[in-house]
Amino acid sequence: MSSDKKYTSIHYATYLELHKLLDAQHPRSKELGQEAHEETLFIIIHQVYELWFKQMIHEIESVMTMFRTNNVHERNIDEAVLRLERVNEILKLLIQQINVLETMTPIDFLEFRAYLFPASGFQSFQFRCFEVMLGLKLEKRIAYTSHKYYKEFSPEEQLTIEELEKSLSLFDLIQSWLERMPFIHFEGFEFKSKYLHAVENMLKKESDAIMQSEYLNSHEKEMRAKMNGDVSTFFKNIFNEEFHNQQISEGKVRLSYNASIAALMIQLYGTEPLLQLPCRLLNTITEMDELLTNWRYRHAQMVMRMLGRKTGTGGSSGHEYLMETVKKHQIFIDFHNISTLMIPRSDIPELPDVLKKELGFSFSQK
Numbered sequence: 001m002s003s004d005k006k007y008t009s010i011h012y013a014t015y016l017e018l019h020k021l022l023d024a025q026h027p028r029s030k031e032l033g034q035e036a037h038e039e040t041l042f043i044i045i046h047q048v049y050e051l052w053f054k055q056m057i058h059e060i061e062s063v064m065t066m067f068r069t070n071n072v073h074e075r076n077i078d079e080a081v082l083r084l085e086r087v088n089e090i091l092k093l094l095i096q097q098i099n100v101l102e103t104m105t106p107i108d109f110l111e112f113r114a115y116l117f118p119a120s121g122f123q124s125f126q127f128r129c130f131e132v133m134l135g136l137k138l139e140k141r142i143a144y145t146s147h148k149y150y151k152e153f154s155p156e157e158q159l160t161i162e163e164l165e166k167s168l169s170l171f172d173l174i175q176s177w178l179e180r181m182p183f184i185h186f187e188g189f190e191f192k193s194k195y196l197h198a199v200e201n202m203l204k205k206e207s208d209a210i211m212q213s214e215y216l217n218s219h220e221k222e223m224r225a226k227m228n229g230d231v232s233t234f235f236k237n238i239f240n241e242e243f244h245n246q247q248i249s250e251g252k253v254r255l256s257y258n259a260s261i262a263a264l265m266i267q268l269y270g271t272e273p274l275l276q277l278p279c280r281l282l283n284t285i286t287e288m289d290e291l292l293t294n295w296r297y298r299h300a301q302m303v304m305r306m307l308g309r310k311t312g313t314g315g316s317s318g319h320e321y322l323m324e325t326v327k328k329h330q331i332f333i334d335f336h337n338i339s340t341l342m343i344p345r346s347d348i349p350e351l352p353d354v355l356k357k358e359l360g361f362s363f364s365q366k
């Protein structure tokens with residue numbers, strides 16, 4: 001009898017708790033004055049965002065759990081990629097939804113905006129959790145209030161954020177997974193000198209193309225050659241661990257030296273069977289960072305359209321503050337920067353047979 005019980009039937013509305021969900025839209029304009037038609041859209045769109053934030057946190061949390069171990073299983077990487085790809089699809093939706101909101105005109109928004117102070121998306125607890133879980137650090141945040149951003153939340157929520165701030169983020173977990181890649185320390189493979197030789201070849205070809213161009217005058221050629229020289233110095237420093245650590249201490253780079261070299265190797269040799277999934281993982285994370293930045297930019301643009309130069313209900317300068325976050329709140333920027341280090345496929349140093357064989361079937365962590 002009791003075993004049958006778990007299959008009792010349920011109604012669609014009960015399962016989805018629609019009575020709660022559909023009874024959660026109460027325009028303040030109706031309560032406090034004349035109902036503004038557009039306020040329902042404004043409420044629903046924010047609620048939908050919060051639901052998607054919940055789903056994204058659910059996915060990120062599960063991926064972080066997979067990477068909290070010192071021995072990440074390949075099967076987990078596949079699952080992690082699928083879940084992160086789902087997050088990316090949700091982010092695309094979030095960007096698109098702004099179009100729906102923009103069917104509201106700035107003048108219609110003013111019909112109810114005065115009822116919203118000091119409420120703001122700035123107080124979205126879930127959005128902050130998402131950012132912190134990915135790895136946005138307190139000291140990197142653009143601050144426009146004298147208090148920490150999470151002082152906006154309830155005491156329990158503040159505790160949760162403080163805990164999250166102290167724990168390892170997705171960035172930290174991916175970084176230590178990269179640091180554990182065994183093949184970066186492979187004996188007898190002269191990757192460094194071969195790679196630098198290939199870089200020199202690539203830069204020489206570019207330099208020849210500049211010098212032989214019929215479209216550039218001599219001053220332009222000189223400038224381009226100088227820029228090429230700077231790029232060459234940049235490449236030479238790639239394997240300078242001390243220089244890399246100096247860049248980290250100056251806040252110019254975040255990803256550790258070993259993790260950066262592993263990320264470079266994964267991108268260069270990403271077609272080797274055992275590196276295909278790690279390569280997809282890095283690309284998915286880079287895309288996630290890009291999509292979040294796109295959302296920030298799209299939201300800032302929409303704010304400019306709705307408010308112009310007006311300040312935000314949460315007390316920031318509005319568009320200006322949001323544009324600063326577009327530039328400064330990117331988390332995985334070092335993953336994007338790996339592209340600087342790419343060289344043509346034809347110039348990539350050949351892997352020794354024994355390493356090729358290793359990357360062909362089994363892959364184990366230290």
Ligand code: HEM
Pocket residue numbers: 045046049050101109119120121122123124127299302303306307311312313314315316317318319321322325
């Ligand atoms: C008419 C529509 C909107 C306007 C005018 C607007 C305006 C603003 C402004 C001015 C800020 C900066 C903080 C402040 O001073 O209030 C802000 C922050 C924010 N808004 Fe919106 N917003 C709108 C719609 C949305 C929607 C639909 C969401 C989805 C949840 C959203 C999420 C956020 C988030 C997460 C922040 C914090 C961004 C950060 O600090 O990095 N906003 N919004």
